[in-house]
Amino acid sequence: MDIIDFSKPIPQESVPKPVETLADDIETFVLAHPAKPAITAETLGQLDWPYTLYNNTDWDWPEDHPELRCERHVRPMLRGYALRQYRAFRGHQEICRQATKPFTLVFEDDAQIANNTNPDDVIRHINAARNFINEMGYDAVSFHGRKLTAPTSSTTVYGREYVELSRQHQEGTGHQEFLRPVRDSFNGKYQDYIFAWHEGCLAYLIGEQGRQKWVDAGHGYGMPCDLFLVNELNTLVMRHSIFHHDHRHGSLISNQGRVALDLNPDGTPADVSIVTIKADDA
Numbered sequence: 001m002d003i004i005d006f007s008k009p010i011p012q013e014s015v016p017k018p019v020e021t022l023a024d025d026i027e028t029f030v031l032a033h034p035a036k037p038a039i040t041a042e043t044l045g046q047l048d049w050p051y052t053l054y055n056n057t058d059w060d061w062p063e064d065h066p067e068l069r070c071e072r073h074v075r076p077m078l079r080g081y082a083l084r085q086y087r088a089f090r091g092h093q094e095i096c097r098q099a100t101k102p103f104t105l106v107f108e109d110d111a112q113i114a115n116n117t118n119p120d121d122v123i124r125h126i127n128a129a130r131n132f133i134n135e136m137g138y139d140a141v142s143f144h145g146r147k148l149t150a151p152t153s154s155t156t157v158y159g160r161e162y163v164e165l166s167r168q169h170q171e172g173t174g175h176q177e178f179l180r181p182v183r184d185s186f187n188g189k190y191q192d193y194i195f196a197w198h199e200g201c202l203a204y205l206i207g208e209q210g211r212q213k214w215v216d217a218g219h220g221y222g223m224p225c226d227l228f229l230v231n232e233l234n235t236l237v238m239r240h241s242i243f244h245h246d247h248r249h250g251s252l253i254s255n256q257g258r259v260a261l262d263l264n265p266d267g268t269p270a271d272v273s274i275v276t277i278k279a280d281d282a
Helices: 039-046 077-098 119-134 173-178 208-216 225-231
Strands: 026-032 052-055 103-108 111-113 140-142 151-157 160-165 167-169 194-196 203-207 235-238 243-245
Touching (some): 077 103, 077 208, 119 203, 203 208, 225 235
Antiparallel strands (some): 103 203, 111 243, 167 194
């Protein structure tokens, strides 16, 4: 099988189809939004990989969301950022609610197979990850994360290391300010800002127990989906990812909810009338 460089767009006819097949008890979802091209869907289509596209909605605040009780006069921009984080959290939650098979593979819309990674190897890792959930009691397995806290234990499968993440005190003022609603929730579990840290929710396999925990979490008390994945769920993390986070179309969470095409080179809005995700920054 040829090695594919997914850092550049590849004509569909040039993509070799994998020989390996995804296990029948896994269903694949792509979390997308109409305002942003779904790179992941394009890649999966090139590989003849069946998936369900879930187009997320611009969810409004639930009335009891703790962010609404949090004073934001010092950093008012955090209100809009928190709303966009909630919308992402809710999108992952809705996928968990809709899933029906024993295992659900969840992608965000900007995942690509990593450079010098064989699609067959990707499928082998995803299929093997079911054993972590079935036999070792994990809720989920994350195949991609950035700025991870130090591992406490590890295991290796097909030459890739999977780790449990330690919980560490988060000292950054920005992190603490944003996470104040989380600190004041969860019965004080995070009152000292001690978290396992894992940035990004790009690609993960989740089992039935993990999906139910996510559905039962309601609004998540302001916890971003990537932190929820490794703090409220028992999640094993692949240390060196088989996936690449493709930022070519920007982010619907950062950039004040605008995608890259709506920004000038200096990051300012190219057209103030264009807003791809509405956000209440008051």
